[in-house]
Amino acid sequence: MSWRGPRIFRKKDDKTFTAALKEPLGLLLDLLAKLAGPVPFMMREKDADRPATEQVTANIGSGPFKFNEALAKPGASFTYDRNDKYAPRKAAPDGLAGGKVVNVDRVIRENIADQQTAFAALQSGEIDYIESPSADLWALIESDPNLELQVRKSGSVFFMRMNCLLKPFDNVKARQAMLHLIDQEAVMRTTYPPKYINSVTSVFGNSTPYSNEETTGWFKKGGDPERAKQEAGYAGEKVVILDPTDWAAADNMAQLLAAALRKIGVNAELAPSDWGGLVARRANKGSVDNGGWGIFITNESDVARGDPVGNPTLSANGENGWYWPKDDEYEALRAKWSVVESLEERKSLARKMQRAYWNSVGTVLLGEALSSASHRKALTGLIDMPDCTPVWNMQKA
């Protein structure tokens, strides 16, 4: 998505630009410095003006690396060469900011489809780094003296979205019952080792500045199926759970969820498909008999939950929004988010938003899995930050 609005940015000098706005936008710097969710990409105007479906072919090479188009194999590998013309700033690296000193000549990003193969290649030294190794490999990585498992401070938050247009989840009581039903630890342990999972009770995630404890009394370790059963107001409707069988974590969780729902008497049915099939079906607003659905499970970066304006999963604007929860009180508060300027004001607003959100329950959180990467110990200088690992500053012995 490109910003096609009025030209608000003006160049002041070689290192400065100004933004002229019609109204206050306290979030401007946050929006420009985003890490996750929809992030802004700065492009040349003629490239930004291309349709979303058209490939950008220009390789300008203004950063620490240059894309090597001759060696590009879409879907298989991409190669990036050190940009000798890039002058890093004289400062220590700091996340995506700071000095970006490149210590290697070339970085090759290989798409290895099979995780077991990727792990074997890491063990044998054919590759140096794996981004997001699957959880079942973590113990093996930790047991290999040549490898290191880099567990980040934050991870991805899993959540289930209920179809608020259909019974039973058009009833807020049924959605609130799901808060009581879910045992986050049990859900997350279907896929992740216990020491790498966290419960998450704040709409704003665990690691964002806006994370808070407002109206989280529903959370109970082990869940509370009896209370869920009593409060659901369930009348026997079929609940179709979309089950992406090509995504192990969501597949495992969907199966556990179906079992938990059946235990409290809900007529839950799994609808297995690949992720592509799920994405198509979840757009269907029709009844279950016409291909509609009741629940799907997905995840997003914990960091992304700190941005209720840019992140549509944190909206509750009904059929115009992301899978249709509707809460006018929450939306009125959300509208203030971009106007509020100070961090403290925004934290206070976050508490009010969370109170409203957990009353209407647009989403049920399932827990956080800390994200990880793995690398050979000979690879040093990795920058520890949420969501990604920059490839500058790395050194290979």
Add this chain to the structure above:
Amino acid sequence: MATYILRRVVSTVAVMVMVGVFVFLLLRLAPGDPADIIAGPRATPEMIAGIREQLGLNQPLAIQFVHWALGILGGDLGTSIFTGRPVLELISQRLEPTISLSLLTIILSVTIGVSFGVLAAWRSGGLVDRILTAFATLGFSVPVFVVGFFLIYLFAIRIRWLPVQGYQPIDHGFGPWVVHLILPTVTLSVPYIAFIARIARASMLEVLSEDYMRTAAAKGASAYSMLFHHALKNAGVPILTVIGLSFAGLIGGVVITETVFNIPGVGRLVVDAINNRDYPIIQGVLILVSGLYVLINLAVDLSYTLVDPRIRY
């Protein structure tokens, strides 16, 4: 013969047209939409609708099909929805690894499979026959990915003779090319060796029990001459059929092997395309594969005349 070949080539075109229609409709009727996937998990319905319009996916199916079919007639397989690159370019980028793996596999499978089959038939009922029959049963039963990971563990992780994964083009040197292909080729060959060995053994046993073989033995023909000059040629038709089927079946078999050994071939390309609902790539690969399949069958039919002069077209 020329008339026969011409007739078969014409029927190839008809088969490809049917495959084209079938593939096109199957993809469109399957759940999933490339616009949804391009737009990402947080897209609004309006964004998805806009992308569908840009991609022409909102046009009637018949019009989409005609555009695609006319493109193929002009030698254009279309443009990948995701990468924006021509499908033909993407396929040609991935052809070398797949062809290399397929050819080496068929050479290894035929050489070892036929040898094992002949040997087992010659020593029918003996220890060698039992060992080879057991190998054939095992080779046919164990899934390719299990063999692949076992070989990776043994030869790449434990004794470190061979690389775990990847592919080196032959223009980077014959050595690196062949070294990267040893494990995938052996892995992929195991079921085909087993298949060809079993058919070759059965076929050879049938021929070895014929009267003319007994006559050859009575005339003092050596074991080598009996097996390779008399028996193998007469047992050739079913063996050739199996080799042809194996070669055609390899096209499907390489998908798993390419995934296990991270070989950037056509198999991986089409699996990724299916996950992304990248219709032009899937259609382009399937059209080429179906054409190849029909041509391999034609080549097998023609090869019968080489081993059996009684067969005429």
